[in-house]
Amino acid sequence: MGDELYVVIQTENMPERKIKMNLKQGDKKVLADVQTAIFVTEEGSDTANILFTATVGQFAKKNKDTITNASNFTDYAIAKITLKSTNEEDNKKYAKALKAAKDKKAKLYIAMDAEPADNDWASVQYEEIFDNRPNLWYYGSGEWFEVNESRLYKKGDKGDVVREINIRLAGFGGNVPSENFTKRTEKTVIQFQEDYMKIDPTGVVSEKELKAIDEFSDKYPISFDQMKCDCGKCTGFGKGKFSSEKQKKTILEKNRKYEYPGIHRSIIYGLKGVLFYLDNTEKSLNYSFNKISSGYRCHIDNEQNDRASTNHMGKALDIHFNKDGKRTRKVSDIEDIRSKIFKKYLGAKFDWKAGQKNIFNLESTKVGAQRLGYG
Ligand SMILES: [Zn+2]
Numbered sequence: 001m002g003d004e005l006y007v008v009i010q011t012e013n014m015p016e017r018k019i020k021m022n023l024k025q026g027d028k029k030v031l032a033d034v035q036t037a038i039f040v041t042e043e044g045s046d047t048a049n050i051l052f053t054a055t056v057g058q059f060a061k062k063n064k065d066t067i068t069n070a071s072n073f074t075d076y077a078i079a080k081i082t083l084k085s086t087n088e089e090d091n092k093k094y095a096k097a098l099k100a101a102k103d104k105k106a107k108l109y110i111a112m113d114a115e116p117a118d119n120d121w122a123s124v125q126y127e128e129i130f131d132n133r134p135n136l137w138y139y140g141s142g143e144w145f146e147v148n149e150s151r152l153y154k155k156g157d158k159g160d161v162v163r164e165i166n167i168r169l170a171g172f173g174g175n176v177p178s179e180n181f182t183k184r185t186e187k188t189v190i191q192f193q194e195d196y197m198k199i200d201p202t203g204v205v206s207e208k209e210l211k212a213i214d215e216f217s218d219k220y221p222i223s224f225d226q227m228k229c230d231c232g233k234c235t236g237f238g239k240g241k242f243s244s245e246k247q248k249k250t251i252l253e254k255n256r257k258y259e260y261p262g263i264h265r266s267i268i269y270g271l272k273g274v275l276f277y278l279d280n281t282e283k284s285l286n287y288s289f290n291k292i293s294s295g296y297r298c299h300i301d302n303e304q305n306d307r308a309s310t311n312h313m314g315k316a317l318d319i320h321f322n323k324d325g326k327r328t329r330k331v332s333d334i335e336d337i338r339s340k341i342f343k344k345y346l347g348a349k350f351d352w353k354a355g356q357k358n359i360f361n362l363e364s365t366k367v368g369a370q371r372l373g374y375g
Pocket of ligand 1: 229230231232233234235236237238297298299300301
């Protein structure tokens, strides 16, 4: 519910004919009584109705300049509708009914007729597929259109999906992996909508944002092998040592010795965001990702290399970058990436100073001149 969708009807020898439709409840009462129409909102209309219309060929005519194969749609009637009423009471009723439905679904069908109709077509029932009245079609054969609960997330919501949004959009302004949809979440959603989706931002996550987030996640793969520990003795991501220090409130995170069982996904998704910005918005800078030079470093690896820091136990990565396709070691280039990408788009600050928690931090030039460390 709540989604925008196109209803596409293919016709033959019916140019300019107007097709009237409505979306009706199938064989079980959920949104409405069986065989009763539900309210939808048609594109360009301020009021919801049970009836919506499309004219054969109009879509092709209207879109001939923007869609290269518009002429292929000459024999189609296409209606763009939103599965919601303009009356919030109706929407509440639908949402409640879907939530209460056993499988959280409503099965619907479309009844339609072409003008001029010679019947009280709106009273058509789905069994009437065997009826031979002219100008009447509907989706039958025991198959239904399924409508699910609306997946819409906004400020104030909470739960596992929100946590996933917080993690996956960390590269769009930085965020913590909590289950709460906060003002900060809203800001990352807006940045994602503007920069990645290139749409007018709403700060709300609906089905299309969820799809775009999945697409973004798949588009910028990061090799797990590059993140693994080099010690040769652990699993690649430590052995879970010092588990008693995990989340222990009396020890600052930066001093905790716990070997997290992987690299935090917010860090990985932060890097995916960086890859996106380098490849798109800031392509003209001519930087690209080279590799993760240092991923996980467990306690054994620390001993082997005589170091003590615990950042690389799942909380940080060191990265090399290319300039014009070749690895750069120039301090000015790395500085450039720090300020024009990490600071600007991930909201990163420098060197894990006091108070700089719950955001991405970067090693400054004096700590890591030729590579970029962040966590
Ligand atoms: Zn190791």
